[in-house]
Amino acid sequence: MAEPVEQDGMLIEWDVGIVMDDGVAVRADVFRPKVQGKWPVLLTYGPYAKGLAFQKGYPSAWQAMIAHHPDVAYGSTNKYQNWEVVDPEKWVPHGYVCVRVDSRGTGRSPGHVDHFSPRETRDFYQCIEWAGVQSWSNGKVGLNGISYYAINQWQVASLQPPHLKAMCIWEGAADWYRDMTHHGGILSTFWANWYDMQVKTVQFGLGERGPRSVVNGALVCGDETMSDDKLARNRSSFGDDILAHPLDDDYHKARSPNWDKVTVPFLSAANWGGQGLHTRGNFEGFVRAASKEKWLECHGLEHWTHFYTDYGRNLQKRFFDFYLKGEANGWAEQPKVRLQVRHVDRFVERHEADWPLPSTAWTRFYLDPRDQTLSLAPPAEDAAVSFAAMGDGLTFMSRPLTEETEITGPLAANLRISSSTEDADIFVVFRVFSSDLREVTFAGAIDPHTPVAQGWLRASHRKLDETLSRPYRPYHSHDEVQRLQPGKPVDLAIEIWPTSIVVPKGHRIALSVRGKDYAWQATTGAKLSNFKNELLGCGPFLHDDPRDRPQGLFAGTTTLHIDQKGFCHVVVPVVRSR
Structure with a gap:
C-alpha cells in the first residue's frame, strides 16, 4: 500500500486493502484531515466504482445538477466527486474521514458480485468495524449515501456493528421485495437493466477495457483484464435470480432489514417523486425501525440533487456533528419530521411531530x-x-x-x-x-x-x-x-x-x-x-x-x-x- 499523499488540503490513501473473513481484500480510498488526530468516519460500501468520476460516469445528471444548483460545485475542485457519495472536500475540512469502499467484485475489489446478499452485508459490517479501530478514527462510524449506498445501511444496521453510531439513509429503499423487486407482486424490470448499465460496466476485471481514474490514473476496474466468460462467472445472474423468486421467500427476506434489530440513530430522507424506489422504504423505516432516536425528512427534485446541495449537506452535517462529534447543536430537540411540502410550483418547509401526520x-x-x-x-x-x-x-x-x-x-x-x-x-x-x-x-x-x-x-x-x-x-x-x-x-x-x-x-x-x-x-x-x-x-x-x-x-x-x-x-x- 502506498503512503498517503497530500492533495487539495487532504491526506489521501488510495486502494487500501480491507481483508474479509474469507480472505478477499476489498479496496477503499481514504480521505482524511492533514492534522494528526482521531476523527469520526463517514463510510460507504457499494458497486459504482470509487475511481469513476461523477462527471465521467453520469454526465447528464452532473450537468443538470450544477446548472440548476451551483452551490453543489461551489467550494470544491470537484475532482473527487463520485456518484451518490459525499464530496470529501466538503467534509474533511470539517473534521471527518471519508472512506469509500468498492463492494466485492466491483471497481478495484475482487470477488463475486451478489448484490445485497448476506455475504455483501457481512463485508459491509467488517468494513465498518475496520474503520472504527484505525489510528485516525475516533471509533465512531457513520454511514451516508444515496440509493444503493443508503439501501444497504438498513441491512447492515440489522447486524448491529458496534462501531456504527449513526446513519443517514438518503432515498434508500428497504424491503427487497415490496420496495424494489416486486411492486404489489408485479416484477419490476429496473434491476436487470440497472445491472447491465451501472454494474457490469464497472465490474472488477474489466481492467484495460474499463476507464481510468481522472485523479490518480489507476484503472477503475482493477489491473487484471478478464475475458467476458470469466467476468460472467464472477457475477450473479441478477435479473434471473429475482425472476426466480416471485414470492416474498427467504431470498428476499435475507436481503431486507430486520426492523427489530435496527436500533442505531438515523436520519431517513425520502423523495416525494421517488415512486418505484426512493420513497416507501424511507417512510417504512421511520415508522417500523426499533431506533428510539430517528428522524424523517422528505423533499423533491431529482434523487441525487439535495444530497449535494447546501440544504442537504448542512442537514446531514448537523446530524452527524451531534452523533459522531458530540456537538451540542440542538439536533435532539428538533421535531422528528421535516417536510418540504410540495405545491404545484414550489416547496414549503414544515416541521411535524410524527408520521403519518397527526393532523x-x-x-x-x-x-x-x-x-x-x-x-x-x-x-x-x-x-x-x-x-x-x-x-x-x-x-x-x-x-x-x-x-x-x-x-x-x-x-x-x-x-x-x-x-x-x-x-x-x-x-x-x-x-x-x-x-x-x-x-x-x-x-x-x-x-x-x-x-x-x-x-x-x-x-x-x-x-x-x-x-x-x-x-x-x-x-x-x-x-x-x-x-x-x-x-x-x-x-x-x-x-x-x-x-x-x-x-x-x-x-x-x-x-x-x-x-x-x-x-x-x-x-x-x-x-x-x-x-x-x-x-x-x-x-x-x-x-x-x-x-x-x-x-x-x-x-x-x-x-x-x-x-x-x-x-x-x-x-x-x-x-x-x-
Whole structure:
C-alpha cells in the first residue's frame, strides 16, 4: 500500500486493502484531515466504482445538477466527486474521514458480485468495524449515501456493528421485495437493466477495457483484464435470480432489514417523486425501525440533487456533528419530521411531530360510474365497468375543488374487480389536473414528468398481513398465489406510496385504474445516460417483462364492480389547515 499523499488540503490513501473473513481484500480510498488526530468516519460500501468520476460516469445528471444548483460545485475542485457519495472536500475540512469502499467484485475489489446478499452485508459490517479501530478514527462510524449506498445501511444496521453510531439513509429503499423487486407482486424490470448499465460496466476485471481514474490514473476496474466468460462467472445472474423468486421467500427476506434489530440513530430522507424506489422504504423505516432516536425528512427534485446541495449537506452535517462529534447543536430537540411540502410550483418547509401526520383527516373519495367521477358521496347506483386488462384503463376525476387542499401521506385504493382470466395486474395512479384539465406532473427522483402517486397490485397477491395492515396502508403478505375464478369478483386493497401535494382551488384530483404502467405521453425525448429507456413518466421502474406477465394470463378483460355502499374508493390523507 502506498503512503498517503497530500492533495487539495487532504491526506489521501488510495486502494487500501480491507481483508474479509474469507480472505478477499476489498479496496477503499481514504480521505482524511492533514492534522494528526482521531476523527469520526463517514463510510460507504457499494458497486459504482470509487475511481469513476461523477462527471465521467453520469454526465447528464452532473450537468443538470450544477446548472440548476451551483452551490453543489461551489467550494470544491470537484475532482473527487463520485456518484451518490459525499464530496470529501466538503467534509474533511470539517473534521471527518471519508472512506469509500468498492463492494466485492466491483471497481478495484475482487470477488463475486451478489448484490445485497448476506455475504455483501457481512463485508459491509467488517468494513465498518475496520474503520472504527484505525489510528485516525475516533471509533465512531457513520454511514451516508444515496440509493444503493443508503439501501444497504438498513441491512447492515440489522447486524448491529458496534462501531456504527449513526446513519443517514438518503432515498434508500428497504424491503427487497415490496420496495424494489416486486411492486404489489408485479416484477419490476429496473434491476436487470440497472445491472447491465451501472454494474457490469464497472465490474472488477474489466481492467484495460474499463476507464481510468481522472485523479490518480489507476484503472477503475482493477489491473487484471478478464475475458467476458470469466467476468460472467464472477457475477450473479441478477435479473434471473429475482425472476426466480416471485414470492416474498427467504431470498428476499435475507436481503431486507430486520426492523427489530435496527436500533442505531438515523436520519431517513425520502423523495416525494421517488415512486418505484426512493420513497416507501424511507417512510417504512421511520415508522417500523426499533431506533428510539430517528428522524424523517422528505423533499423533491431529482434523487441525487439535495444530497449535494447546501440544504442537504448542512442537514446531514448537523446530524452527524451531534452523533459522531458530540456537538451540542440542538439536533435532539428538533421535531422528528421535516417536510418540504410540495405545491404545484414550489416547496414549503414544515416541521411535524410524527408520521403519518397527526393532523390527517383520512378522507374517502368514491368511484362513481356516472361520468367516471371521484366523489365524497357513494354512487347512487351499482355498475360494472370493464377495460382491457393490459390497457390504459379508466380514470375517475373529481369536480373542481372548492378550496386549496393539502394531501400529504400514504394513500390506499379499495377496489372490487373480476377478470376474464385467472389473474389481473392493477396499476393505480393518483393524479392532479388543472382547471383546464392539463395534468400536473413533477420533476421526480428520476423522471421529469412524475405523477403525484402510484400503487400496484397483482390480484392473486391480494392476501393481507392483518397485523401490519392499516386502513391507509395495506400490507400484503406475498407468501402465496390466490388465483381468480374468471368472472367472480374479489376485493383488493392497494397500497399507494406516500406523497405530498397542495392542490389549488379549482384543480381536480383523479384516480386512474390501469392494466399497465402510467405514461405521461407516448414520447418525450427524455433520457439519462445511465438508463436504457426513454423517460415517459415512470422513469426506469417499469413492469413489462413478458415472462412475468404472460399474455394468456393477463391480457383478458378486467371489470370494476362498483356498488352503492361505496366499497370502491380511495383513502386520501387530507391535512387539516392550521
